Amino acid sequence: MEEADKHTATKSKSSSVKGETVIHIKGLKKSFGSNDVLKNINLDIKRGENVVILGKSGTGKSVTIQCIVGMLAPDGGELTVFGEDVANLKEKDLKELRMKIGFLFQGGALYDSMTVRENLEFPLTRVLRLKDQAEIDQRVEEVLDGVGLLDAIDKMPSDLSGGMRKRVGLARTLIVKPEIMLYDEPTTGLDPITSREISELILQMQKKYKTTSIIITHDMECANITSDRVVIMKDGEYVAEGSFDELKKSKEQFVRSFFN
Amino acid sequence: MAEQAIPGWKRWLEGSGDQVIFLTRFFRNVFRGGFEWSEFVRQCYEIGYKSFMLVGTTAFIMGLVLALQLRPTLVDFGALSMLPKTLAVSIVREIGPVITAIICAGKISSGIGAELGSMKVTEQIDAMEVSGANPVQYLVVTRILATTFMVPLLTLLGDVLGLIGGFLAINITSNVSALLYFNKCIGSLDFTDFLPAFIKTIFFGFIIGFVGCYKGYNSNRGTESVGLAANSAVVTASLWIFVVDAIVVQISSILFYH
Numbered sequence: 001m002e003e004a005d006k007h008t009a010t011k012s013k014s015s016s017v018k019g020e021t022v023i024h025i026k027g028l029k030k031s032f033g034s035n036d037v038l039k040n041i042n043l044d045i046k047r048g049e050n051v052v053i054l055g056k057s058g059t060g061k062s063v064t065i066q067c068i069v070g071m072l073a074p075d076g077g078e079l080t081v082f083g084e085d086v087a088n089l090k091e092k093d094l095k096e097l098r099m100k101i102g103f104l105f106q107g108g109a110l111y112d113s114m115t116v117r118e119n120l121e122f123p124l125t126r127v128l129r130l131k132d133q134a135e136i137d138q139r140v141e142e143v144l145d146g147v148g149l150l151d152a153i154d155k156m157p158s159d160l161s162g163g164m165r166k167r168v169g170l171a172r173t174l175i176v177k178p179e180i181m182l183y184d185e186p187t188t189g190l191d192p193i194t195s196r197e198i199s200e201l202i203l204q205m206q207k208k209y210k211t212t213s214i215i216i217t218h219d220m221e222c223a224n225i226t227s228d229r230v231v232i233m234k235d236g237e238y239v240a241e242g243s244f245d246e247l248k249k250s251k252e253q254f255v256r257s258f259f260n
Numbered sequence: 261m262a263e264q265a266i267p268g269w270k271r272w273l274e275g276s277g278d279q280v281i282f283l284t285r286f287f288r289n290v291f292r293g294g295f296e297w298s299e300f301v302r303q304c305y306e307i308g309y310k311s312f313m314l315v316g317t318t319a320f321i322m323g324l325v326l327a328l329q330l331r332p333t334l335v336d337f338g339a340l341s342m343l344p345k346t347l348a349v350s351i352v353r354e355i356g357p358v359i360t361a362i363i364c365a366g367k368i369s370s371g372i373g374a375e376l377g378s379m380k381v382t383e384q385i386d387a388m389e390v391s392g393a394n395p396v397q398y399l400v401v402t403r404i405l406a407t408t409f410m411v412p413l414l415t416l417l418g419d420v421l422g423l424i425g426g427f428l429a430i431n432i433t434s435n436v437s438a439l440l441y442f443n444k445c446i447g448s449l450d451f452t453d454f455l456p457a458f459i460k461t462i463f464f465g466f467i468i469g470f471v472g473c474y475k476g477y478n479s480n481r482g483t484e485s486v487g488l489a490a491n492s493a494v495v496t497a498s499l500w501i502f503v504v505d506a507i508v509v510q511i512s513s514i515l516f517y518h
Contacts, residue, residue, distance in 0.1 A: 069390045070390075071386060071389070071390060095392045095394075096392070098389075098390055098391065098392040099391075099392040101390070102391075103387070103390040103391070105383045105386065105387055106383070107382060107383065109382060109383040109384050109386065109387035110384070111379075111384050111387075111388075112379075112382070112384070122388075122391075122393065123391050123392075123393065126294075126393040126394070126398065127391055127392040127393050129294075173391075176391070176392075
């Protein structure tokens with residue numbers, strides 16, 4: 001009963017997502033020295049699903065998505081993305097897999113020696129190896145227009161506000177049309193109005209580009225807006241999952257504490 | 261005591277291993293397709309052109325001071341006519357390459373260390389890597405090749421300006437024509453003076469770029485590590501420049517000067 005309560009069974013929204021499993025995680029473990037960050041992570045994400053991961057700082061949320069994209073090698077367990085075992089991929093295969101995954105960093109991680117235009121051109125010319133300047137310009141302008149920053153095309157990142165940097169970061173990630181999007185605290189450090197705008201933009205982009213998403217956040221409004229399913233982590237393990245509304249009514253004090 | 265020494269050795273061995281891996285990644289990426297020509301040219305401009313004033317001024321003053329300092333000693337020995345030759349040989353063989361390299365270690369190696377260190381801290385390098393781009397090819401290969409290419413050129417310019425400084429110093433106290441002075445300077449130099457000096461500047465350039473990139477690329481996450489990367493890059497590059505200088509001079513002495 002307790003187990004059933006922990007993993008709030010009903011997944012009204014997520015169960016409606018039909019499709020293949022694109023990310024499969026079973027018994028994932030990761031330690032840094034004597035610090036066991038991930039102890040036993042089990043998670044399956046289906047195509048088109050938007051999963052929000054909640055948890056206190058230091059519980060291994062970011063480490064989980066860093067393992068998914070191959071930035072960190074897990075110490076144990078299974079982790080496959082599109083059926084590929086990420087930890088055992090060769091460099092070339094990992095690069096190809098990464099082309100299907102977008103990663104939005106907390107601060108946007110814009111290349112500060114380049115203009116917004118050059119930031120957006122970078123993945124097109126270096127990753128997709130596009131040569132046609134007209135096509136590059138068209139894609140840059142289209143994606144910038146999508147995030148409402150076409151006017152900032154020739155600005156330097158240092159001239160942009162925090163919210164604008166995140167929008168440009170999102171545009172740079174989406175320009176290669178990834179199938180999976182990983183968001184690492186997309187609204188951290190922003191005021192409530194800009195946070196809501198970014199959350200709505202994420203949802204809008206998910207619909208437009210039909211991506212599968214994992215969103216790590218502490219922002220409950222962002223979780224509410226963007227999630228099909230919410231997973232809650234505690235001490236390197238998942239302790240509850242379900243829709244936002246289901247978890248809000250959970251009997252578990254720890255789970256409810258996120259919503260109060 | 262022995263227990264304390266083990267972690268130090270382990271760290272040293274780990275660091276050496278990391279450097280070998282980094283060096284291997286550099287060479288593997290040099291010969292891989294898709295060389296970043298535009299970034300390479302930009303780095304040559306940043307590293308070469310923007311260091312020219314500093315290197316040139318320092319070399320000019322070094323030549324001038326060296327001539328002023330040498331003059332009284334040579335007069336005592338009745339060998340004042342040897343001044344252009346002494347100046348030319350000391351500047352071309354040793355002072356030009358080493359002074360240029362030390363200045364470049366201070367300016368360029370620390371700059372690269374700080375730039376890549378801050379890119380690491382702000383997750384820009386991670387962003388490049390997870391996007392499927394190749395940060396080693398874009399950031400590391402271009403910078404190391406640019407320093408390897410530009411430091412010998414800066415040394416050449418420094419040598420010329422050092423000799424001009426020497427000419428000015430001689431003309432403060434004597435009246436020597438430029439034609440005579442430069443004829444004596446160039447006439448006293450031969451292939452064995454230029455070649456080892458030129459070869460070692462290539463090594464110096466490589467060290468400056470490699471150490472700066474390694475320290476910056478492998479810096480830790482905190483903002484403090486940016487300063488540490490820059491500082492450590494200058495210290496390590498300077499040390500390696502002197503070590504390589506001693507080795508090259510020893511080898512060239514055996515091959516050419518005996």
